[in-house]
Amino acid sequence: MTEAVPRGSVLEVFRAFLRLGCTSFGGPVAHLGYFRAELVERRGWLDEAGYADIVALCQFLPGPASSQTAVTIGVVRAGLAGGLAAWLGFTLPSAVLMLAFAQGVSLAGEVAHAIWLHGLKLVAVAVVAQAVWNMGRTLCPDRLRVSMAVVAAVVVLMIPSAIGQVGAIVTGGVLGWQLLPGPVAPVQGHLAIGVPRGLAVAALAGFVVLLVGLPLLAGATGVHAVALFDRFYRAGALVFGGGHVVLPLLQQSVVPPGWISNDGFLAGYGAAQAMPGPLFSFAAYLGAAMRPSPAGIAGGLFCLVAIYLPSMLLLLGTLPFWDGLRRRAGVQAALRGVNATVVGLLLAALYTPVWTSAVAAPMDFGLTLLAFLALVFWQVPPWLVVVLGGLAAAALG
Template structure:
């Protein structure tokens, strides 16, 4: 009996190590953002390794898009869970996340140490490329999520509200109102064609994780106010951002900007330069949190600050995706759930549109040359189909050249 238990434990460890190596390779090579990541995952786990069927993969994508947080990272966690249990979920997250997180921390440390040595034009070019990246995200999401007059209207009103009340609670209010509007205005049809997910989590564990998620979401703001502390305030801010982001990595931009710039933790120039650099590394965009943690103006910062912010922003994803798995079959069949999500998705487009104007546009576009550079970056991304890292490097070089010539 003891031998059997030891063999089972050894097999689980070997499974987690295999999962880590597979996702590490993806973490080092998966350029292109969340949509591209879904394509990489499909090729790796449906076509090559056959870990799950095409329909099961589509259903898993639907679950992770229904939940707040980074869909590609959540899919990775669920796949790791299916192969090697909870150690596999952690291994998948670590392999996919750490490469880009380490690159961004090194960039942050270099910026803080040798920032004056960087030509101003290079940093400005990174801010300009952020305009093109966010504009591309707004356009792509609007085409998929705002397909009728009602959803376009929700997006437009959401953008206006977010600009009038540019703080985290204003964005939470927008999402809550959009949920109610979705329930009132939309009546989607039932989708009964699918394969069950090859992942088993007991309802008891799922309920416990969901309760922990909501408990932390409610308790952290109270704790941060009751015991003023920089670390606790950072955990609260990044946990809330990871909990309330619908629609993918780009949408975390306004929540994080509202949390770290007005408080003085990070300057707006550093924020946008880091966001531009985040487009040049593989892996999930949520690793931008590591850059911000390393760039904090007061301790904890550096590697410790990066670890605090990175873990805090990803913990909600762990709790939500694993907690929701036992109940997904019932949720996916509910037209009311789908209707609410349609309203939320439209509001998310509006929030990202507001972020495109403030802080991205207003902090980067000052003269006609800036607009021209942003326009060319957008064309390079959308029509020339150049890889984002190449566009980022090109904009950095062009920014330096413009600062010399103009």
């Protein structure tokens, strides 16, 4: 059983997650392994059943699973202030690095034809292909779910907008609820975290109000900052299945309006693979690198808060009710459909914008295959593949 009473200090939580934020490479699945080794085995902050309970919740909700796991453990350890400290510690290193990279790109000026950028774009192809490969094997284990993923990809390619993406996710949930029944997955442990129900209801209400109200406010006022917050908030609210899924949502939000070029977008995405910590820190790069104000460091922090806010509101609002909700067969069936659809969204993103803007020659395809081989079969760390990809592109340039 997970204890509800805080048992540590906020500073202790911040230090532990700052260390994890500096050393956790490899994406959300790897992050969860680092968390377990550090917080369950080494520090003994919670037991195996409690940790599995928290991971199950954070994989159920949309948003960055590793960051949500960090926040939940922080709440268990040191209350709501501990949750904030965990998020700050885990996010700070990658956010600082991405802000610095955005400033470097800005100082370098036009990067569309830079050789190093081409290497990052090719690595991005391999990274997204790896995500499709791994997620497809896990989330689409039968013909029905494979078919749902492919149809979702076709729909998103035919309707390249937020409407197509949201429609595919909602349809996947409905189809999963109707077509993917199954035995209720066994539930480990009991999640008991001291978040008042009144605060949880307020957080859920805030999530819905912002999700519905921000587009209306942006349209009514025409203020760019409101439109920017709305785009990043909506992307953070619709991400199921890991940080890589945010790629198509953000690309459709910031590239077509001309806020950032597609080359600049993919440069940041490629660089994010070399960073420790959460992939959502990519939002800090985008906010800092985009042309309209707010931009620079203020813009990066603005977008970072916007993309994280919905998942944190959902997490806070779900904690008191999760223990009963997760035992419902209908909820689990709908989630199976959503997860299959998410694979389709990522498959569509693999084609455009990732593949179409990077692979233009046989040598490009060859380098992409080598990067994919290194990531999937040789399990080379992503940061090293990024470095090697940039060097290979420069050598062949």
